[in-house]
Amino acid sequence: MNAEEFRVAAKQLIDYIADYIEGLRERSVLPDVEPGYLNALVPERPPERGESWNKLFDDIEPIVMRGMTHWHSPRFHAYFPTANSYPAICGDMLSTALSCIGFTWNAAPACTELEMRMMDWLASALGLPEHFFFQHGPGGGVIQTTASESTLIAMLGARTKILLQQGLDNRFDADDDSNQRHQILSRLVAYTSDQSHSSVEKAAMLSATRIRLMPSSAIDLSLDAEELRKKIVQDRERGLIPLIVIATLGTTNTCAFDDLEKIGTICFEENIWLHVDAAYAGSVFVCPEQRHYLKGIEYATSFTMNPHKWLLVNFDCNAFWLVNLSLSIYVRLQLTLITSNEKIILLFKGSKTKHENQDRTLDYRVIDSNNFYYRSSLLFHQHWQIPLGRRFRSLKLWFVFRNYGIDGLQKHIRKQLELAKLFGQLLKTDDRFELIDEIRMGLVCFRLKGSNDLNERLINSINHGRKIFLTPCKVKEKFIIRFAICARTTNENDIFFSWNLIKEFTDNLIESNNQ
DSSP states (O other): OOHHHHHHHHHHHHHHHHHHHHTGGGSOSSOOOOTTGGGGTSOSSOOSSOOOHHHHHHTIIIIIGGGOOOTTSTTBOSSSOOOOOHHHHHHHHHHHHHOOOOSSGGGOHHHHHHHHHHHHHHHHHHTOOGGGOTTTSSOEEEEESOHHHHHHHHHHHHHHHHHHHTTOOSOOOTTOOOOHHHHHHTTEEEEEETTSOHHHHHHHHHTTOEEEEEOBOTTTOOBOHHHHHHHHHHHHHTTOEEEEEEEEBSOTTTOOBOOHHHHHHHHHHHTOEEEEEOTTGGGGGGSGGGGGGGTTGGGOSEEEEOHHHHSSOOSSOEEEEESOGGGHHHHHHHHOOEEETTEETTTBTTOOOOOTTGGGSOOSSOOOTTOOBSBSSOOOOOOOSSSSOOOOTHHHHHHHHHHHHHHHHHHHHHHHHHHHHHHHHHHHTOTTEEEOSOOBTTEEEEEESSOHHHHHHHHHHHHHHOSSBOEEEEETTEEEEEEEOOOTTOOHHHHHHHHHHHHHHHHHHHHHHHO
């Protein structure tokens, strides 16, 4: 494909994408396929000779779209939203065209510097304390793939901090017969709620860290701060080392909020790393009236949220901040094999890592204790992520901020909050249903009065109809149906459509039970 052919193909594909997004109401949300459907449609081996663009384009519908769950359908109410907007798509297009690997400033200056500025823009938009800003405070942020990666990195950084405090590093030299490092690592404990995301447990497993899933409150499903304090004291008495507390703002199951002020006070008094996971709900803080949930954020050591969930930035785009860049030394020592500033084993053995502007800018990969950016005398972060390569993700964030503005993002969030309230009001008109707790953010948790089995049968029948898509959860042995406002294009008519469909399937289920 040459440039002229690319122009034709790209324009055709852009028209197709726009038609697809605008026509999603006409498609079933869920596909009608069985596992392995694609094997009969795609040959076992690639073609020997290249095929025409038109032939490839003609295969999109029967092969790809036939097996797609349409996450951006206005009637997709499962999981949590994954954002989608036209300016974000444009940003991704440009990022793909540039195809840089921004692991160091010199490799792509715009990639590094725009990301730093966008992390400050985002921190400002969310109302985060200034100590998380590159420009104003001692901290700073980076764009990751997902909140799962950010949680793992926070846990690894906290682990290395403990080792350094004991006069050790994180190297596991085969010739080191000392057991001191292993003895310390085997005593580390992470704490989180039993309602936290599964990625927290995964991070503990990957970092070989013990984890305590603290029981959540029976009232609001938040982490019980007093029980946390008791368990920390008990663990210290047992000779264990409290490592990190992961608090959640907006849990996956029910969008419950942990009390940051209470938990943060404990972490401050006990000198424990506090990581705050606001993957879904973090976007809501662009609306000042929602920032009461952030009370206590000043205690956070690290904070993460997903613009790609609710802030109209397409996947993947996770934001991760550290309260102080001097903490990044712990992340650096955990995620790289550096023997000096002159040698990076992961890149080129024995090669020089410095470039001519090394002393005047930040590298997400390279650290130099004499480096500075905006301010001096700080240890700079490198390898705030697992991979070496970095995509130019900040472009789509920049495009969205520029095109929507803070006002446009606030209107989007507030509209979705109102749609969730509308669905809750409709539920209250039918005494066969019960709301589970209050409506939080864009999520409504409810159930049909009766057994867990009855509710499971209801959601299965709804999803088998493929016109809307819901996902369940089980909390305190109770089967719950989750109704999330997901798509940017969802409106009141879609809510009424989904509600009427739920009532219809409920009528059929109850009728079949009575026969």
